[in-house]
Amino acid sequence: MNRRYGLPSIWREMDQLQREMNRLMESSLRPRAVRPLSFPAINVWTSDDSQVITAELPGFRAEDIDIEVTADTLTLSGERKTDQFDVEMQQHRRERKFGRFSRTIQLPFIVDTNQVEAVLKDGILEISLTRAEVDKPKKITAQSLA
Amino acid sequence: MENSEEKAMQAPEQELITEEEMERTRERRCFIPKTDIFETDEELFIVADIPGVDQSSIDITLEKNILTIVAYGNPTVPEGYNLVYGEYEPGDFQRSFRISSEIEHDKIEATVTNGELRLRLPKAETAKVKKILVKTG
Numbered sequence: 001m002n003r004r005y006g007l008p009s010i011w012r013e014m015d016q017l018q019r020e021m022n023r024l025m026e027s028s029l030r031p032r033a034v035r036p037l038s039f040p041a042i043n044v045w046t047s048d049d050s051q052v053i054t055a056e057l058p059g060f061r062a063e064d065i066d067i068e069v070t071a072d073t074l075t076l077s078g079e080r081k082t083d084q085f086d087v088e089m090q091q092h093r094r095e096r097k098f099g100r101f102s103r104t105i106q107l108p109f110i111v112d113t114n115q116v117e118a119v120l121k122d123g124i125l126e127i128s129l130t131r132a133e134v135d136k137p138k139k140i141t142a143q144s145l146a
Numbered sequence: 147m148e149n150s151e152e153k154a155m156q157a158p159e160q161e162l163i164t165e166e167e168m169e170r171t172r173e174r175r176c177f178i179p180k181t182d183i184f185e186t187d188e189e190l191f192i193v194a195d196i197p198g199v200d201q202s203s204i205d206i207t208l209e210k211n212i213l214t215i216v217a218y219g220n221p222t223v224p225e226g227y228n229l230v231y232g233e234y235e236p237g238d239f240q241r242s243f244r245i246s247s248e249i250e251h252d253k254i255e256a257t258v259t260n261g262e263l264r265l266r267l268p269k270a271e272t273a274k275v276k277k278i279l280v281k282t283g
Contacts, residue, residue, distance in 0.1 A: 033235045036157035041234035045227035052224040056157075056234050058195035058261035080155070083193065085184070092183040096195050101155040123197035123261015126224075 039101040040076070040125075049131040051107065058123035059096070067118050067127060072110050074127070077102035110135035157233070158195075163240055175237035179217070179263075183243070190247065190267040196239045197261040204263065206256055208249060214242040215263065248272060 036042070045052040055076060057065065065078040082098045112132040119126045161178040179194040196204075198219040205216040221236030223229075248270040255266040 033160065033232045035159065036233040039155040039157040041157045041160075042231075043229060043234060044231040045224050046230050047227045050227075052227050054224075056197040056261075058197040061260060083182070083184075087186055089184040089186055089191075092185060094182050095158075095180040096182050096193065097155050097158060097180070099155045120260070122200050122258075123195070128224075 038103050039097070040103065042103075042105065044105075046108070049109075049136065051109075051129045053105065053127045053129070055125045055127075056123065057120070057125050060120070060123065060125075062120045065120065065125060067116070069111050069113050069116050069129070072107045074105045074107055074111075074129070075102065076105070076125075160234060160237075174219075175235055176240050177237050178241050179215070179239040181241065188269055190245065190249070190269065192243070192263075192265040192267070194239070194241070194263045194265075195261065196258070196263050198236050199239065199258065199261065199263075201258040204256065204258060206254070206265065208245070208251060208254065211245045212242055213245050213265075213267075214240070215265075216240045217263065 033041075040055040040057050042053055042055045045054070053074065057078070059080055060078060064080065065076065068075040068077075077100070079100045080098045107129065109131040111129045115128075115130040117128045158180050160175075163176045163178055179196050181192060181194040184191040184193075192213075192215075194215060194217075196217045196219075198221060199217040200220070203218040203220060205214075205218075207214045207216075217239040219236050219238055245267070249267045250270050253268045257264050
């Protein structure tokens with residue numbers, strides 16, 4: 001048992017190596033975003049009775065985006081138009097995406113449609129959804145019969 | 147020609163900048179922004195998608211003929227919420243381009259609207275005229 005500390009150099013070095021390996025593994029196993037299923041890429045945030053959905057929509061104006069909520073589904077749709085120039089242009093690179101999109105997201109609860117809020121800032125759309133009162137679980141207290 | 151109007155949009159994949167060349171000072175991911183480049187006789191236009199970045203968080207430098215765009219995102223986490231599903235990561239953007247023609251440094255215009263950076267680079271007078279006639283002898 002105590003031999004480890006009796007022969008310090010090599011064992012200490014092994015310990016150190018192991019620590020370094022662990023650190024390496026941890027950093028490479030950091031959680032990454034999953035590949036988007038369709039456009040736009042979304043992130044979903046939840047708390048007890050509400051949900052926030054953020055979507056990356058660079059280049060979209062608020063009027064280009066349609067948001068529809070029915071019971072427990074949210075549909076995002078819209079169109080990004082290509083840049084229009086009145087002079088002749090030579091195109092060197094085209095990486096940005098344009099066109100129509102539509103994406104339906106299943107929500108974990110029935111939404112109070114009167115309380116949906118959507119904000120578009122710097123190309124990120126943030127939609128806040130609140131669970132409908134009727135959908136909330138009711139607490140039932142058992143009565144004890146004497 | 148590609149008919150992009152009719153085609154359904156696809157989410158772009160986030161391309162990470164590899165950290166081999168230089169270490170970053172910020173503990174955040176840095177992505178390569180999707181960029182379009184156009185050119186006319188007088189100007190060069192660069193348009194890049196940088197969702198989550200506002201006008202004040204962008205550095206644009208033109209040194210010799212290398213144009214570098216650095217955009218710092220300021221991600222906001224909804225207070226009291228937990229992320230349960232994620233398809234994109236907020237982060238910074240960085241990209242450099244080698245510009246072939248001479249640019250009027252003082253006249254570069256940059257605007258950011260709705261997560262879209264638009265750069266207008268007017269060409270220098272000397273660069274505009276460079277057509278050389280080849281004579282047959």
